[in-house]
Amino acid sequence: MRTLTIGAAQLGPIQKADGRQEVVARMIALLDEAAGKGCDLVVYPELALTTFFPRWYMTDQAEVDAWFEREMPNAATRPLFDKAAGHGIAISFGYAELTAEGRRFNTSILTDKSGSIVAAYRKVHLPGHAEHDPARTHQHLEKRYFEPGDLGFPVWRTLGGNIGMCICNDRRWPETWRVMGLQDVELVVLGFNTPSVNSQKAEEDGEKRHFHHLLSIQAGAYQNSTWVVAVAKAGTEDGHHLMGGTVIVDPDGTVVAEAQGEADELITYACDLDATRFGKETVFDFARHRRIEHYGLITERSGAEAPSQ
């Protein structure tokens, strides 16, 4: 048994007018609760410090950049790092990153139990669009405000296991999971902000979107025999509803813990990283079963093309 007790710290909505200090105070309250439950690691959502700002079309770059962090930790988040170190709990959360070179990414970080950042991931699969689209019921401008992540899908040896990260829409792409699976990943942590309606298909309701969310995560967990912790920012932000669905999923693809509501809420589970071994050594023993000579199109071609015959 290599048990890592994980807290999935769902955040309720963050309004545009809410300051980072208020949000960090909520994150610290969840961290204190996690300490009482013996957590080794607490995972917060994507863009945990602010509202989901890519729903707003902005043309003033200064207005855009107000949603970004220029360093991490910074004045607003330092109390969270300090509290985590005080409890001896590792944390992971997402934020909008503005680098010294002026590049913008949708980023998540992971610390060790002393509050030092040991891993950073930049979202590869940016959903949505880059220009204002009046045909949509709401905007989803991640392709406007971020560039695609440039770090791939690394897996880190840390906290006694092999840990990877991805963010939100990445979970719908089996390549995300497989690249980490091929690095023997044992735990994937991910945060998400997912509108509960499809901006291009009004009849696709929250129930269908919750189904797609779980389907993607459970398949990724099962097919790579890894634990997954997926954490929502949920509820209604300035009139725009985000689905909940914070879950912890075991290496068999089974949901073992699930948030009940759409507010700030902590769920925990004691994850035995050794439970990933059975799947990795049998049905998903990649070395025995994968046939890479037939997978060429996956890396040769971005888009679909009509069949040649």
Added chain:
Amino acid sequence: MRTLTIGAAQLGPIQKADGRQEVVARMIALLDEAAGKGCDLVVYPELALTTFFPRWYMTDQAEVDAWFEREMPNAATRPLFDKAAGHGIAISFGYAELTAEGRRFNTSILTDKSGSIVAAYRKVHLPGHAEHDPARTHQHLEKRYFEPGDLGFPVWRTLGGNIGMCICNDRRWPETWRVMGLQDVELVVLGFNTPSVNSQKAEEDGEKRHFHHLLSIQAGAYQNSTWVVAVAKAGTEDGHHLMGGTVIVDPDGTVVAEAQGEADELITYACDLDATRFGKETVFDFARHRRIEHYGLITERSGAEAPSQ
């Protein structure tokens, strides 16, 4: 609307002692039923003509080869092809193929509505093992009796759409689906013979295996926005139970038709191939969203390796 009415023709168990003629008569009865329901295409399971013989350990090659077909159609299956042509129904089924060069594959074929074979697929992901394994509750010797398919995962323009095939264990591998998705697949047909217990984990019951079966198929359908028809050989063959779970799944990943039992049973659904377009043009518009520069490990490496950091 490009509607293809599909019949998924589940077969109940086939005992070792059952001859191919008996089985073909059962397949024809399902075909006649499908004709009455207006089917354009009828799909039968993997190894449709015989019992699931890889559960038996054999060392006499003549005994092994008795389970294989040296040509297709042949005397036993000619009546099925003739009946299909008479009805004007395309068919797909699986069988053990012994080529003129003496190579053995787990194969499936697809005909057009005149009974001519227009497509052949050879199973790429062979599960199980090659030598007798006394530690297992039952044997699963596909790696003994077959070589891995050498044709990749082609997609064919036929029957008014883009159609691909895979077989049984292939469905658990997201690479299977993605390689076809990158050829704009609109319908994947697959047959399976899946024991309802894990030979290496007795506590993994039929319910869990049914969950993994559906999870893999529904994720493949959703993430590639394709129809899927998955057809079981089900029930108890000489004391060995195979799960059912014949389903038709839409491009959203939703099960739209499902077999009720474990005997010979036809389920049908009118599949609009144009329903694949929405997903392919939005969330799974591969050209806009896939980032192949980060997928390299998928084709570089068969097995998992420990993380480098």
